[in-house]
Amino acid sequence: MRSLVVVLFLAAGLGFLSPARAQDVAGQPPVRVDSVQAEFTQEKHLPILVRPIISRGTFVFQAPASLRWEYLSPVHSVLLMDDGRTRKFIERNDQFVEEQGMGMDSMAIVLQEITGWLDGHITDTPTFKAKVQEGGLIVLTPKEAALARIISRIELRLAGQSGLMESVTLYEGPDSLTKLIFSHGVLNEKIPAATFMKP
Amino acid sequence: MSIKQRLGEKTILRGTLKSVLPFLFLLLLAACSTLQPVHLPDLTALDAVDDHQAGQLLQRCSKNFVTGSWQFVHSIAFKRGDGGGATVIGVTVLDGQKLHCALMTVEGLVLFEAELAQEKLTVSRALPPFDKPEFARGLIRDVQAIFLPPAGEEPKAGRLAGGELVCRYQADNGQITDLLIDEKGSRMNIYDPDLNRSRSIVAGSPITVAAERVPETLELTASGLSAYTLTMTLISADKI
Known part of the structure; x- marks a missing residue:
């Protein structure tokens, strides 16, 4: 279950944490990400x-490790990460x-994963191997077989030079995938602390 | 501490116990009553009284289950007897021959996927804590109970002691299912071969999809020591 939770949070984290690092991987100057807000549509x-x-839902992230990941439909749920x-x-x-x-109960591990994204580069993640392809596409494949059984790969598509992500596609099998498409992204705006404390 | 003081404390203790014991007894009684099995109620057959009424009732019961190929997506809140639980999204596909079901997190990660065809259960994906064989069997049994007509011969129409009209199905293995229908929905009570109730399924807020009656809400309550409740809310229903 630990690895499952890691995947879930990575899928969320990739959407807003990775752009700066992704551009770093692509050889472009990194964009500093202090905060990100975006809407998303998820296709299963x-x-x-x-x-x-x-x-459908919204993402709000504040560095170093505060997150509000809210699904508005079909099930209204809020995932909050704040102060560990x-x-x-x-x-x-x-x-x-x-x-x-x-x-x-495995959230400490997850937090470490996400903090790792902030402190390092995509290529440095202990969980995934990153490969940059043409057109702003980054493909992540799990390093461990146990994780590969749950998820075969993740594809990240960058939204130009904006520092935002266009989409994240998480492949569980050949025909089983979850695609998150981001819109209305706002970078580095101040976010009230209460956003991460209560649903 | 003097003997007088000790005697005083004992008296207070005895008094406290005296006042608390009846409550403890009531609590114990209440706890025991929740574990008491519910037995199959007696049924008075309708056939002899009113053939027409019995025919109508049996027809209504048969329409309680969809026919043909369907796909349902529900949000499912699972609650254990001890209060723990989780919410997942469930996909159920029925085509008359096969039953396919998948459970995924709200975030979209598939936790469990299985197919039942010709009584053979094939589990294609099962992540912890859904990777135990008894979970797969239990889930399929619940899905069958919710979506498929009960196994067995033609049901009998009858009336319970309280006056409720019931379709009663008896399976070859001795399992008995009582189906009660009204305008607001339906209620199914499933009794094990020992005639104790094992499951109740309450279907509410029926809507019409492709000219068939589909409940928007479903609540399955499993009795016994490992009691749990599944509260299902319809997200989509498609005739395929």
């Missing part, structure tokens, strides 16, 4: 689905309920 594709499951503590909330009957379990 599975062979058994006649049409993808569409989710990670919590997940689900809305039920118009109230947010904190969810325990599902690997929520």
Whole structure:
């Protein structure tokens, strides 16, 4: 379950933490990322689905390690990471309920992963091997077989020179993938601390 | 401490115990009553009283289950008896021959995927903590109970002691399912071969999709020592 949680958070983290590092990998001057806010649309594709499951939400990140990852539909959930503590909330009957379990005890590891992204480069991550391709595409493949069984690769597509990410696609198998498409990205604006403290 | 003081403390303790014991007893009784199995209720057959009413009831019961090929996507809140739980997204595909189901996190990562075809269960993906064989069997059993008509011969129409009209299905293995339907939805009570209730499924807020009745909410309650509740909210229903 630890690796699963790492993947989940990496998938989230890649969307906003990696642009600066990705451009670094691509040989371009890195963009300093102090904060990122963006909306996203998530497409879940599975062979058994006649049409993808569409989710919508928002990302808010503040360096060094504060995150608000909110799904507005179809299930309203908020994942908060602040001051080394990670919590997940689900809305039920118009109230947010904190969810325990599902690997929520492994958040210290996750935080380390994300902090690693801030302090280093994509090529330096202990979890993934990065390969830069044409057109601003970066392909990450897991270094460990255990993680590769859960996720075969991640593709990051940069949004030009803006320091923002256009999309993140997480492949679980040949026809099973999750694609996050980002829009309305705002870089380095001040974000109230309360954003990361409560749903 | 003097003997008098000790006697005083004992008296206070005895008094406290006296006042608390009835509550403890009630609590114990309440705890025991939740573990008490619910037995199969008696059924008075309708056939002999009103053939027409019985026919109508059996027809309504048959329409409680979709026919043909369908795909459902639900949010599923799983709650254990001890209060723990999680919320996932579930995909169920039925085509008359096969039953395919997948569970994924809200974030989209697939945790579990399995297919049941001709009574053969094939698990293609199972991440911890969903990687135990008993989980796969239990999940498929729940999915079958929710979406497929109960196994067995033609149901019997009848009336319970409280007056509720019921379709009763009996499977070859002795499992009995009572189906109660009204305008607001339906309720299924499933009894094990020992005639104790093992599952209840309440389907509510029915909507019409492709001329069939589909519930927007489903709540499955599993009884017994490993009790749990699945609260399912429909995200999409497609006839495929």
